Amino acid sequence: MEPPLRAAVGRLISRPLAPGDQAAVLSLIEADRLPGQPPPHPRMLARLGTADLDRMSVTVLTEPNGRVAGALCCAARMSDDARVICWMHGHENFGVLTALIALARSTVGHQRLVLLGTDSDQLGDPHVLGVPVLARRITARALRTARFTPVSSYRFFKHDLKGSVPPPTFPLAEISPLGDPAWKRIQLVDGRGNVWAWALMYSAGPDHLVLRYLDFNKSRRGRRMGVHLLNQCLHYAIKRGADSLVSYAETDDHERAALLFCNGFIQHDTIVSYESPH
Template sequence: MSSTLGLSLRPYAPTDQAAVLDLINADRMTGQPAATPAMLANALQGRSGVDAGWWAELDRPITSVATSATGTVLGVISYALRPKDDHGVILWLHCREDESTARALLDHAATEIGPRPLDAFHFATALTLGLEALPVRHRPATHAALIAAGYTGTDLWRYMHRTLPAPDLPRLTHYDTEPATPDTRHLVVTEDGKSLADATIGTPAQAIGVLWWIGVEPAARSRGLGRALLGTALDSLTNMGATDVILFVDDDAPSGDDRDRTAAKTLYETSGFQEIDRLHSFSK
């Protein structure tokens, strides 16, 4: 057990479950499910349905809690080593947005990991629905603690949300649907045997669906196909029980780049989606 700034740092214990879930759910964002004991168990073991390949590269995570003099759990951090590049990885951290607690947790993890490069909030955990990286407006104290600890942040993703149903959007009359993975469904529009557009949606969790991807081939653009496919995807999620839908936009690519998402951003903004936050990852 170590002590810093009046806090005591010790390994997570099963008796901490309720307190840690309270900390996690205090940071819950619009469009995110409430963390459950099963979700926490997966996170502690290093399992996640999203970014599973990256989790598989890690040693088993270590989770520590920060407690007050009376034993109250004030914060929690989970971290691991990645043998392939000898990096330490900060996986998740919650502390009711108290900057001093966040800094104490980060310093503790860095000490335990040892002198090596550190990455923080680089991929999604089992505690969220695909929430990759840190929502910096929603988590300002954690963001400030990372910067104060010497991390450099990179703005990677735009996190957006809208409620369902979406009767304002058009629907396709002809499309194919197929399971992509156990947790996703693929919608495809074809013409003369060629794919014109496709979308991937996630099975709703706690009535929250995810639009993982939507794309239209260049030759099929400017026909309203993207908007109709979006309406069809959201209709499918509604029929699956979703009352909310979220999406993540990788919009850091330069205009004209193959990853340019300018058209997608315009589509989402004019289809009822609102930006909830920007998602940053960090390294030092």
């Protein structure tokens, strides 16, 4: 039987993050890392806001002996005035996670409470946020128990690049930078300058790449443009020195999922974001 909320809160002490907590909190985050994700970085704990998130703050829950048992990052979302749980980690301990959710709720008032679930640095994609519901089954159960409901979901795929990619074919893709240096556009272009297929790659770190988007000119359907471009993306990742390439597909995007499945990607989890009513 799971511990009741009062017992969980009663034996845990909440306080703001202190400089001496950094190693313990990063260890909590590391314990929830999926294959192919970058390791946690101290900047996750020092970030004060983003383009849409303001007043970010990290709170820790400690046991009576001072050991950090859980950590929670909350913020205000400026676009809709919702209160946001940016991420929370508690070694998959139901009592600790329940206490973290209660702590977040205590600051909400009449605002919606939205759970993004995992820092974008961890998922390697600033547009895909949520909790991996297989690797973090207890977290997902704690959220459902607290009456959070799913809002969006993505399948999480990984391709092991070690000796499993066929040699590149021609024509080779063009690679061009975008405004943000972490992003690259990879595209196939014919001799007349017409774009046949294109993809977006995101660098979450020197060895961690994400295939964020891939599409092709529908007039080229049946000519394996998607397969050819995907192969080029894999070779780009190898050239960058990555051991694996991560990608996502919305749960109902069966065409993209099939393309990834048929070309060496393996689904490891499903990333789900949640929200709670007032």
